[in-house]
Amino acid sequence: MSEDIREIRLQKLARMRELGHDPFSVEEFKRTASAKELLEWFDDLTAPRGDEDDESTDGPPIISFAGRVVSYRDMGKAGFAHLSDGDGKIQIYCRKDELGEVGWELYQLLDIGDHVGVEGFMFLTKTGEKSIHVKQLVPLSKSLQTLPIGKEKDGQQWYGLEDVEQRYRHRHLDLITNPEARKALIDRAKIVSAVRRYFDGAGYLEVETPLLQVVAGGAAARPFTTQYNAYDMEVKLRISLELYLKRLICGDIPAVYEIGRVFRNEGVSNRHNPEFTLLEFYEAYTNLEGMMRRVEDMFKFVAEEVYGSTTCEIGPLGPIDLAKPWRRVDLLDEICAQSGLERDDLSDLDQAKAAIKAKGIIDKAHQLGGHIDLNKEDNLGGLIEKLLEVFVEPTLQEPIFVVGYPIETSPLAKKDPNNPRMTRRFEGYILGREICNAFSEINDPIDQKERFEQQATEIAKGDDEAHPYDEEFLYALEGGMPPTGGCGIGMERLAMVLTGSDHIREIMFFPMMKPRE
């Protein structure tokens, strides 16, 4: 069946070639403007109003346009089709008596999916659609497949490509057929570009650091491993950007950022893909408060650049104003407020477990849809973060910074001088989703060494996500690093919030999919 269609289309291609119009031999076609621009310009043109006999005066200006055929109607000796240039579409009108025998046959050989260039003038049809009255037609490519392009009326679509699996596996079809999907993906690209402009404008240096690493650190995650033949050794794909970027701070580059792909060997969900794009930025002589201001500033800038407004219509809360400063709360305070525990309950692991049992916290968690298994919690920091996840995260709808994370889960963040069990670290949340992770970076090499040693004992205990010991990084710190604030933001998470997407795959062109067969 599909072979039949392919065969028919190949025959049409052959016929085009016989007529001296091989679509694939054309290399260039000059277009006057995009579909959107032509439709806008039309209002300024004194085009004929559907009066086909009007060959008056100077005639309307000749324009050219090219695009993919997305609809096609043949009426014997005339016909209409729509051409899409991706960003917009415009109707063309062709007549046998004007195109001539060859031109008309070329029109009839067109299929939905082909690319074609036209030259003609703008006019208004009887039914009021701004269209191109075609004088010349040039085939620019022949589609050998039936593309699942839907029909459309009043903005509503019929029969598009709906199957999500196919949308992800064959993204080009999704881009051709689904305007909303296309917009989210393009917005993501614009968001990344705006982020880059923000940091360039703020005096940061954009750098690139190694993806292939011997010690993959900077985050708690399992790396991918691969083989480097020349040195006959195993290398890992990076799981974060952090340590190399801080080594540049140690080299007296005072503000750096990188936007780059990182790889984590873990499962897929609506918020996780094994490879994703991470932004990290580091600035000397500032701290976590400086990072909060940067995050606020950057969100505001990006929203204005991409959407022209700091007010975003995202999520169930309605518009969120990114121009306002984000609320700042203390992590332990929030846990206590939401769970009914008290600060004293959370000063050591056994005490915390006892309080959780005594106060019925596990049942409360269940009511919120969360599961706390005290047997699985072997350190206070991990337990605190679990409480955060269950009791606090769902309440964090408007942009907010949660400050003060436990030391066990923050091996690269400075200790809080007022509470050595906690660190000078925050995470930003929007709509219950973790958006960024930032802290005052440890610049005391002795402290950092102790943290690595602590992590090493976790590795020895079997935690394969504990932070690896990194000699090179310690060596750089010993040379002296200024006080520094650093921050990481998942670009997909950022794009999800700004585009209102509820699945990470909607803002990645080619998400991870299991191969078929």
Next chain:
RNA sequence: GAGCCGGUAGCUCAGUCGGUAGAGCAACGCCCUUUUAAGGCGUGGGUCCUGGGUUCGAGUCCCAGCCGGCUCACCA
């Protein structure tokens, strides 16, 4: 990794009680010189995800597997 749901024509879907496969769009032929989900007449098109099983007979029931979706787990 677990549970639930799904996979039928190129696309979107229907398919009853188990009786041997359907519609619209797309495609092909004819008609039609302002149509627009164009229209009219006609035609072709299927590995019913894969492999077993039950049965006289399986798209349908059973088992196993593959791929996907959702939820959970994992992912500080």
